[in-house]
Amino acid sequence: MTTHTDIVATGWVSRLPRAWLPYLLLARVDRPIGTWLLFLPGLWGILLAGASTEATVRLIVLFAIGSLAMRAAGCVVNDLWDRDIDRKVARTAGRPLASGAIRPRQALVFLAALLLIGLGVLLQLDPLAQALGVGSLLLVAVYPLAKRVTWWPQLMMGFTFGFGAPMGYAAATGRIDAAWVALYATAILWDLGFDTIYAHQDRDDDALVGVRSTARLFGEQTRPFLAACYAAAMLALTSAGWLAGLGHWFYPALLLPGYLLARQIVMLDIHDPARCLLLFRANRDVGLAIALAILVGRL
Helix, strand or coil, X not given: CCCCCCCCCCHXXXXXXXXXXXXXXXXXXXXXXXXXXXXXXXXHHHHHHCCCHHHHHHHHHHHHHHHHHHHHHHHHHHHHHXXXXXXXXXXXXXXXXXXXXXXXXXXXXXXXXXXXHHHHHHCCCCHHHHHHXXXXXXXXXXXXXXXXHCXXXXXXHHHHHCCHHHHHHHHHHCCCCHHHHHHHHHHHHHHHHHHHHHHHHHHHHHHHHCCCCXXXXXXXXXXXXXXXXXXXXXXXXXHHHHHCCCCCCHHHHCHHHHHHHHHHHHHCCCCCHHHHHHHHHCHHHHHHHHHHHHHHHHC
């Protein structure tokens, strides 16, 4: 496998004050795909709820801000836990904590600031969503440990990153119901699939340092595993739409995200890190296509 890194220290971030750069890279501001993948399930939940236009727009704005802050906070927590491992992995050795550009104490201060922003967003939501948001912090804290004790850290990632779906739905409806469960299952399965693709970038290095992943677990059988994850996600999404009472146009609109997911399965090459990263990033369009299908179903 070709040695590479996904850190982007050039471009617009390089034009900001130099002292900011390590913090921007720590927060992965140079790679917004993570913020998109955290935000999109929340968008699904908000749209599926079918609240008023004013309430929907308000929640979308709040979730966008919250996703930016909490994705950054999650990256800080992850890098604090993994800084010793990251030094041994080619793709992550240049991360600010692993390289020493930022000290742990500085990262903790930065984390506190990000959590304050997240708290400000959380306080704008109803009590049920607030309770769910507080509960999600446990997932954020535990997720980085999963790779040390289980072959399924990508599943834990699904529970963590996918939590925006049930939280957005609860924030818009004030309740938990069967549609809430089905939408959360959709997000978990989708995340499990695309994070397995992502993990193939580090498969060889992970084996050397003893980090576990579904990429290592399934290896050459990743394509059928990915097909099973994505098929189950589409089934759960169809169920969520039916349980939420979406209109009949929702179902043909699912052909677009279904096609985009199938394309990833066909194009997958686990021995090509650059292609794995490209397919991982393609999930932003999948998430937007799902949001579009839900919106069409609400018309």
